[in-house]
Amino acid sequence: MVAYLGSAHTEVLLDTPDLTAPRLWRDLVAALDEPTILADVEPSMYRLYQRAGKQVDILLGGDGADELFGGFPWFHDARWALVPDFPWASTTDELVKTLFAPSVSALDVPSFRRQMFRTATEEARESSPDAADSSSRPDSDFATAMRRVIYLFMTWFLPEQLDRAHRFGTALGIEIRTPFCDRELVEYVFSVPWSMQTSDGREKSLLRAAVADLLPQSVLDRRKSGYPMTGDDRYDDALRAELGKLYLDSDAPVRALVDEDVLRALHRDSAGSGDPRLSRHEMELALKLNAWLTRQGLECAW
Secondary structure, eight states, X not given: OHHHHTOOOOOOOOOHHHHHOHHHXXXXXXXXXXXXXXXXXXXHHHHHHHHHTTTXXXXXXXXXXXXXXXXXXXXXXXXXXXXSSOTTGGGGTTTTSSSBOHXXXXXXXXXXXXHHHHXXXXXXXXXXXXXXXXXGSTTHHHHXXXXXXXXXXXXXXXXXXXXXXXXXXXXXXXXXXXXXXXXXXXXXXXXXXXXXXXXXXXTTHHHHHHTTTTSOHHHHTOOOOOOOOOOOHXXXXXXXXXXXXXXXXXXXXXXXXXXXXXXXXXXXXXXXTTSOOOOHHHHHHHHHHHHHHXXXXXXXXX
């Protein structure tokens, strides 16, 4: 693509110390003003914007293309897309099982989440544009279900992405524009039948067709490549080591929420060779939550 466009290309290479620096995590919490669950996507995204901001004042982001044109794998797997509740609800049920304290687990977070998602799905059925006349369509069941999925992604998932980009841009002094979120484009594409959205059997069929005369064939036919996440085990090791440090920090506010035995085990052996594997999501959530509580001067009374 760089050769085809004749554009200037800069690679931003990040290693584990870049992604796990304590100062970076404090900056993330300050920019977002909330603890989030998004693996190592946010640290790398922040570093990317930080590097780009040294050269430009405005960036174009591709946010919205996956949600609008069916780019996510959830759109193409009935196990995800056609479930009775939120399309990705089941993926979040395992995030706080091991690290967080039994008292937190006793809240039955997954059940609460499923109920919240179920309510959102019911609202989508009532408020999506085709709710009133979907029964008159020959393919109403499947087409309506897929339109509901797109609607949920556009109204629940995408706003969080846009807010993140805006907050990172504001923190770093750059403007991030998202042309795929143009109102007229969104309204037009949302009205396109799902059969056209998947006309060639691949993700983003409609978008590929629309720009077929603008792209080299190698790019046009390329399989979707998601936002890069590090496969380096040292990233997980760094998270475990940081959690282990909390065992000696009696002032760490998140300690009221996490399992003391797990912290003790990580303090003794951050490699955790004999302990349950912790997901990046739950480790990052605990560390970000601790940073956020500390920044806000809050304590947890549990």
